[in-house]
Amino acid sequence: METKEMICIVCPVGCRLKVDVDGSKVEVSGNKCMRGKVYGTQEVLEPKRMLTSTVKVVGGNVPRCSIISRNPVPKGKIFDMMNVIRNTQVSAPVSVGDVIISNICDSGVDMVATRSVDVDDRRT
Amino acid sequence: MNTIDCLVIGGGSAGLAAAISAKENGIDQILVLEKESEAGGILQQCIHNGFGLHTFKEELAGPEYAHRYIVKANELHIDVRVETTVLSVSEDKVVRYSNAKEGIVSVKAKSIILATGCRERTAGNILMPSKRPTGVWTAGTAQKYVNIDGYMVGKRVLILGSGDIGLIMARRMTLEGAKVEAVAEIMPYSNGLTRNIVQCLHDYDIPLYLSHTVISVEGKERVEAVVLAEVDEYKQPIKGTEKRFEVDTLLLSVGLIPENTMAEDMGVELSPITKGAIIDHQYQCSVEGVFACGNALLVHDVVDYVSEQGALAGKFAAKYLKEGLTQEKGMPILAQGEASFVVPQLLKTTADESVKLYYRIKQPMKKAKVMIKHQGEIVFEQVKNHLVPAEMEQLVLKPELIAKLSDECVLEVINLGN
Numbered sequence: 001m002e003t004k005e006m007i008c009i010v011c012p013v014g015c016r017l018k019v020d021v022d023g024s025k026v027e028v029s030g031n032k033c034m035r036g037k038v039y040g041t042q043e044v045l046e047p048k049r050m051l052t053s054t055v056k057v058v059g060g061n062v063p064r065c066s067i068i069s070r071n072p073v074p075k076g077k078i079f080d081m082m083n084v085i086r087n088t089q090v091s092a093p094v095s096v097g098d099v100i101i102s103n104i105c106d107s108g109v110d111m112v113a114t115r116s117v118d119v120d121d122r123r124t
Numbered sequence: 125m126n127t128i129d130c131l132v133i134g135g136g137s138a139g140l141a142a143a144i145s146a147k148e149n150g151i152d153q154i155l156v157l158e159k160e161s162e163a164g165g166i167l168q169q170c171i172h173n174g175f176g177l178h179t180f181k182e183e184l185a186g187p188e189y190a191h192r193y194i195v196k197a198n199e200l201h202i203d204v205r206v207e208t209t210v211l212s213v214s215e216d217k218v219v220r221y222s223n224a225k226e227g228i229v230s231v232k233a234k235s236i237i238l239a240t241g242c243r244e245r246t247a248g249n250i251l252m253p254s255k256r257p258t259g260v261w262t263a264g265t266a267q268k269y270v271n272i273d274g275y276m277v278g279k280r281v282l283i284l285g286s287g288d289i290g291l292i293m294a295r296r297m298t299l300e301g302a303k304v305e306a307v308a309e310i311m312p313y314s315n316g317l318t319r320n321i322v323q324c325l326h327d328y329d330i331p332l333y334l335s336h337t338v339i340s341v342e343g344k345e346r347v348e349a350v351v352l353a354e355v356d357e358y359k360q361p362i363k364g365t366e367k368r369f370e371v372d373t374l375l376l377s378v379g380l381i382p383e384n385t386m387a388e389d390m391g392v393e394l395s396p397i398t399k400g401a402i403i404d405h406q407y408q409c410s411v412e413g414v415f416a417c418g419n420a421l422l423v424h425d426v427v428d429y430v431s432e433q434g435a436l437a438g439k440f441a442a443k444y445l446k447e448g449l450t451q452e453k454g455m456p457i458l459a460q461g462e463a464s465f466v467v468p469q470l471l472k473t474t475a476d477e478s479v480k481l482y483y484r485i486k487q488p489m490k491k492a493k494v495m496i497k498h499q500g501e502i503v504f505e506q507v508k509n510h511l512v513p514a515e516m517e518q519l520v521l522k523p524e525l526i527a528k529l530s531d532e533c534v535l536e537v538i539n540l541g542n
Contacts, residue, residue, distance in 0.1 A: 013510050
């Protein structure tokens with residue numbers, strides 16, 4: 001059995017959680033509400049995070065386009081995903097919500113643009 | 125000289141919301157002046173998510189939140205001039221600005237909304253001994269280089285200050301391949317949200333040194349090392365507690381100051397505590413027809429409230445232009461006890477709708493009593509749990525309560541302990 005300690009981030013109370021993991025059995029203590037139990041269980045079984053970054057833009061009025069994962073992605077895959085993001089470039093124009101990388105690292109999650117990028121009209 | 129009804133200085137969250145609101149309240153001639161190459165303000169570089177929970181009930185990335193206001197402003201045909209710098213503003217509301225297309229222009233504004241945002245405290249503000257090597261940046265400047273321009277600012281990083289910008293940049297630099305050695309915080313508690321401490325520091329095993337500060341920066345051309353020391357209760361470094369970190373970059377996240385040089389030029393009275401304008405509940409400053417909102421008024425931690433204030437400033441500017449606003453002195457609201465300030469600072473008897481007061485507390489408290497006192501009597505009280513200085517508190521005064529006030533009142537916060 002393994003015990004993990006963490007701070008619950010669901011609300012400002014910030015309960016100190018103790019989560020005992022025994023195979024697929026998870027026991028959460030220290031939580032003052034049910035949401036803490038859900039958070040603690042998720043954190044030890046499959047922690048997920050939203051991922052935001054930027055990709056290079058070619059021919060745009062700005063050099064980078066900011067992106068976000070449409071849903072939370074597995075925490076353990078974030079550095080692999082950053083490698084994919086680093087090697088991605090897009091051409092202007094880009095609209096908010098455009099899929100920039102689909103199904104990143106086979107996570108089933110798309111990375112989408114969080115801003116629009118216009119074609120650079122100042123170039124001659 | 126051209127005359128304009130409403131001139132908004134700053135095209136960020138506050139300025140866009142103010143312009144949109146003024147337009148929706150019947151003002152046609154609106155001009156927004158923005159110094160950057162696009163509107164949206166600081167949100168354009170805040171690529172992380174978590175914005176708009178109150179306004180849109182979703183967690184948007186900063187640029188997405190900004191985008192919604194930019195689209196709205198476009199739909200309303202609001203004139204936003206980018207890459208435009210305001211050169212001077214006079215007491216009689218003559219604004220001189222310049223940009224590449226128009227050159228230098230003077231316009232007479234009937235009303236002005238100050239939405240100039242805030243700026244970062246720098247190394248010069250915190251007396252940090254060094255030979256001024258390169259590699260020392262404010263966290264927001266580094267954020268702009270990384271997120272907007274796509275330049276990394278260093279490989280081994282130490283961050284001073286554990287406010288949200290410092291924490292967010294710790295994660296951002298790590299994701300982009302840098303090694304963040306430590307975050308140091310002079311206070312015994314972090315000024316960032318717990319969520320950011322967990323997701324930006326704990327997730328990446330970045331140590332947080334509380335009650336620590338930078339005592340020296342080594343390196344002549346480029347930062348080579350940064351020395352931290354623990355501080356005592358008077359924030360003085362304790363001998364023998366020094367820790368040396370070999371880093372090439374020091375990021376400073378040591379506070380924000382409302383930008384009010386233009387307000388000062390106009391003779392707007394500023395609060396020594398918030399460093400923003402002193403306003404009444406209609407967001408009007410000490411100069412008639414001049415309004416202030418957003419981070420220029422007081423430094424916020426949640427953008428939704430910046431937009432909310434912008435919308436109020438725009439609404440009252442429209443009211444001022446159409447029917448005028450009372451110019452009476454107003455009743456002061458003072459902050460006492462554990463409350464460090466309260467904004468707005470003045471109430472006027474004409475308040476016929478609810479007034480939201482914004483205040484911050486001085487130290488973290490598990491339980492606190494918040495009171496409004498008038499002529500020595502408590503006219504309102506509430507108990508609040510889990511208050512931290514990093515999160516701005518709010519209190520809504522109902523018109524029935526305001527009607528009972530005849531002079532100065534006090535917002536007092538008392539620590540009830542555990």
